[in-house]
Amino acid sequence: xxxxxxxxxxxxxxxxxxxxxxxxxxxxxxxxxxxxxxxxxxxxxxxxxxxxxxxxxxxxxxxxxxxxxxxxxxxxxxxxxxxxxxxxxxxxxxxxxxxxxxxxxxxxxxxxxxxxxxxxxxxxxxxxxxxxxxxxxxxxxxxxxxxxxxxxxxxxxxxxxxxxxxxxxxxxxxxxxxxxxxxxxxxxxxxxxxxxxxxxxxxxxxxxxxxxxxxxxxxxxxxxxxxxxxxxxxxxxxxxx
Numbered sequence: 001x002x003x004x005x006x007x008x009x010x011x012x013x014x015x016x017x018x019x020x021x022x023x024x025x026x027x028x029x030x031x032x033x034x035x036x037x038x039x040x041x042x043x044x045x046x047x048x049x050x051x052x053x054x055x056x057x058x059x060x061x062x063x064x065x066x067x068x069x070x071x072x073x074x075x076x077x078x079x080x081x082x083x084x085x086x087x088x089x090x091x092x093x094x095x096x097x098x099x100x101x102x103x104x105x106x107x108x109x110x111x112x113x114x115x116x117x118x119x120x121x122x123x124x125x126x127x128x129x130x131x132x133x134x135x136x137x138x139x140x141x142x143x144x145x146x147x148x149x150x151x152x153x154x155x156x157x158x159x160x161x162x163x164x165x166x167x168x169x170x171x172x173x174x175x176x177x178x179x180x181x182x183x184x185x186x187x188x189x190x191x192x193x194x195x196x197x198x199x200x201x202x203x204x205x206x207x208x209x210x211x212x213x214x215x216x217x218x219x220x221x222x223x224x225x226x227x228x229x230x231x232x233x234x235x236x237x238x239x240x241x
Contacts, residue, residue, distance in 0.1 A: 005178065008119050011126070012112045012174035015133040016167030019104060022141025023163045026149075027156050041146065048139030049203050050228070055107060055136055056196045056203075059129070063114060064193035067185040076190045080197025088205060100147045103202035104140040105166065108133065110188075110195040112170045116177025117188055 065073050087102055111133050118126035141163060148159050181188050 004119055004123075005175070007123075008116050008174045008178045009171045011119075011130040012115055012170035013167060015112070015115075015130050015137060016108065016170035017164070018134040018137035019108070019141035019144075019167055020160050020163035022138040022143075023145035023160050025138075026142040026145040027160065044139050044142050048136070048143050051136040051139060052103070052107060052199050052203055054228075055111065055132070056199050059111065059114075059132070060192040060196035060199070064189040064196065067189035068193065072190070073193055076193035077197040080194035080199075081201040082197075083194070084198035084201045085205075088201075100140070100202070101144040103199055104137065104144050105169070106195050106198045106202075107140065108137060108166075109169060109173045110191045112173035113177040113181060113191060114188055116174035116179075117182040117185075119174075119178055120182040 061077075064076070068076065084103070084106065091102070111129070115126055115129050115133065118129055145159055145163070148154060149156060152159075154162075177188065
């Protein structure tokens with residue numbers, strides 16, 4: 001039987017592997033009908049945006065507000081938005097197409113920290129959180145791969161390998177949360193609110209503008225389904241407490 005530490009490492013790594021899985025799907029995706037291909041891609045972008053919005057609204061912000069006073073909560077949240085705006089401006093200046101890659105990591109790392117800490121207190125909720133992280137990472141990996149392949153000199157194989165390497169950040173963050181931050185709820189809460197501010201900035205800066213297609217109605221429903229995914233996971237996790 002696996003120890004709690006082994007479960008933390010395995011869960012965070014498997015959740016992280018959803019990122020290269022999304023990249024592989026984007027690489028293999030080949031729909032012959034051009035209109036259907038466009039609608040599929042925009043729907044995936046919208047689904048990722050909805051999933052990220054659910055992470056902000058149902059996981060990161062509620063968990064963060066629970067352990068921080070109102071002033072510090074606001075400071076952390078706004079700091080995250082401005083920090084990611086600064087990163088976005090820097091990437092644009094350097095002409096580096098990696099904004100969606102950055103938001104993917106900005107989402108994955110603090111949630112992995114929280115996941116590691118959650119395994120100390122409530123294993124059932126932690127498993128559900130791991131599933132939510134994995135399902136969010138899949139469309140994020142898809143979108144980040146397409147952004148990088150369209151505007152960077154890197155080969156498809158190199159991008160996928162880089163995404164696999166990034167999956168190892170999950171166990172590192174999970175171990176940190178499990179070993180050191182389980183007794184530091186303020187630090188975890190501040191990290192989650194900081195990430196929430198950055199993610200919200202990215203949704204409206206990078207994802208939402210790419211969703212709309214003329215005379216196509218499926219992509220916005222992708223956002224609804226993405227948020228539904230997070231909402232369902234949230235309701236299931238709260239019922240286990």
